[in-house]
Amino acid sequence: MRPIQKYYLMLLGIASLILCCPAVPLRAQSSESGERGYFDGSKPFYAGLVAGLNVSTVQRDNFSGYHQPGLNAGATVYWHFAAPLAFSIDLLFSQKGAKGVNTANSPYAGTYYEKYTMRLNYLEVPLLLHYIVSPKWQFGAGASYNALISAKETYETIYPVYIDPDRFPFQKYEIDLVASGSMKLYKGLMLQVRYQYSVTPVRKAWDVPQGLGIGNQLNNMFVFRLAYLF
Template sequence: MKNVTLISCLLCLFLLPFYVSAQPALSQPQPRFQAGIIAGGNFSQVDGDLDAGVHKVGLNAGFSSYTMLAPNVYLNLELLFSQKGSRYAREWQSYAGPYLMVYQMKLNYIEVPLLLHYELAPRWVIGAGVSYNRLVQSQERYRGLYAWNDFDPEKYPYKKNEWEYVGSASFRLSNKVIAELRYQYSITPVRAVADIPQDFSGYKAQRNNLFALRIGYYL
């Protein structure tokens, strides 16, 4: 169901420009500085666990600013609350027979992305940069045969600081509204191999791997 939702969101994002292209052009030149708010969602997975596929949905929201450095070139700095992690289900065996085990990893970050953007056309913008992430909350657990079991974060710690690559493609819906698709991947690991619970390890350091769909409103 979540994969269907993701595909629907992606289709809406990329079909929207065909609708907007029939509308009048941008009413005025872009200002040298804009600040605003961002709201959207992360569609995440964690490389290095026992699963592949985007199954974890979380919030991506906060504040954003654009500063024009040269014609068509912008510096973008943001302060975000960003929810990442992993979620999957698989069949396990027990003395009572097979059962469905559900695993959840929830990682909440304060995120500070810094990107350089280039406006390819009056509406289309591409960007690339890096993002610093500070872990503020984590939860890791699985549902066994009878109940949920939580992992001790002191015994299986995550790294408090993490850096990610960021790539983006944006479309200006108006002078004040921007729709954006981002891809992010960890430069530094989320957790070392030695700190991963044994039965949930892919035998390599864990890294965030996600897409984000966002809408920004700028003054």
């Protein structure tokens, strides 16, 4: 079985487990402010919009650090199917990649800077199971399916280096594991922080340009975003 097929089956299994979970009656809870309507048992479904920032790096390149910012924006749907549990699915435009600067030396040019940028644009679909601590706080975990829309890679040493995208391709699809925390700020407005790490390669070892990394490359990022639920 190919690796990508195994992750399809994993996502299907997570969804099946949630759908088959015994339905615990939702019971209204009161928040500290006395507000009702958001994860307090008063309704099972919420839809909303999300927008925020990815701060990303790529493991096993030659440039460390979370230096590549990117957009994380789209729509989300929650199903609050049991008193402490909710299931969410997002449809996102998500920008990932890497950026770095190294100092190098040449006997001919002296000290110079190596500058590298990788920009990966994805259509992303995260599937998460959330534990509702209270109408204000929740924590979640799950997986995210990413389909590559476009990729751009630049590298400069003493002079610009052309990286042929056909010779050094990125994978068209990849899967992340996701951990999430959310805090309600006001009514339907939530602050969300996520951590994501690839479990399938962004680019396989034999497709990495010489001098720009060793081994399979993996996305690694933090997400800081706002969500507004209706």
